[in-house]
Amino acid sequence: MAKLSIIVAPDRRLKLKSAPVERVDAAVRRLMDDMLETMYAAPGIGLAAPQVGVTRRIIVVDIARKGEAPAPLRMANPMRLWTSDSSVVYDEGCLSLPEQYSEVRRPDRVRVRYLDHDNATREIEAEGLLATCIQHEMDHLDGVLFVDHISALKRGIILRKLGKAKRTDALAGA
Ligand code: NI
Numbered sequence: 001m002a003k004l005s006i007i008v009a010p011d012r013r014l015k016l017k018s019a020p021v022e023r024v025d026a027a028v029r030r031l032m033d034d035m036l037e038t039m040y041a042a043p044g045i046g047l048a049a050p051q052v053g054v055t056r057r058i059i060v061v062d063i064a065r066k067g068e069a070p071a072p073l074r075m076a077n078p079m080r081l082w083t084s085d086s087s088v089v090y091d092e093g094c095l096s097l098p099e100q101y102s103e104v105r106r107p108d109r110v111r112v113r114y115l116d117h118d119n120a121t122r123e124i125e126a127e128g129l130l131a132t133c134i135q136h137e138m139d140h141l142d143g144v145l146f147v148d149h150i151s152a153l154k155r156g157i158i159l160r161k162l163g164k165a166k167r168t169d170a171l172a173g174a
Helices: 026-041 128-140 152-172
Strands: 046-048 058-061 073-083 087-092 102-107 109-115 121-127
Touching: 026 046, 026 058, 026 073, 046 128, 058 128, 073 128, 087 128, 102 128, 109 128, 121 128
Parallel strands: none
Antiparallel strands: 046 058, 058 073, 073 109, 087 102, 109 121
16 A cells, blocks of 8 residues: 545636546555555544545545454445435545644435445445534545535635745745
8 A cells, every 4th residue: 555645725626527437456456555544644534535546436435433353344336316405514624635624514314336346336324423424525536625505715824824834844845
């Protein structure tokens, strides 16, 4: 496995729409494993392929807490089958928007169909944090970031902050 570098916003590559994978083969499986390693190292609870520069519909998620057994989900071509009318608010962050958080409201239950690491079709019904995390990662596949769910004013503040941090890093040679 290999750790990949994570693209930080603002970056136009994070706004692209990702293409479906034809099938989950060895190369896709390797990417899923590399994404998990990258996510655990960050650390984070979800990562989408476009965040590591691959515009394919692949996400990985693991919301297990420290000390709990890992529970990684590897999903290709995830598709929403159903979302609940009831919603929930979480303070969301994103590995592509380091140290930025904002409350986002989303459906609190979701049913998703996807291809697993063996190219088998599976369905999952998720709720709470897992449902939020899966929806957040699926958004990335359509070029949507969590800040696209908040007010333009708040979004502008966060993106300007990140843009400034990037320029400072570039000057420092980081
Ligand atoms: Ni994210």
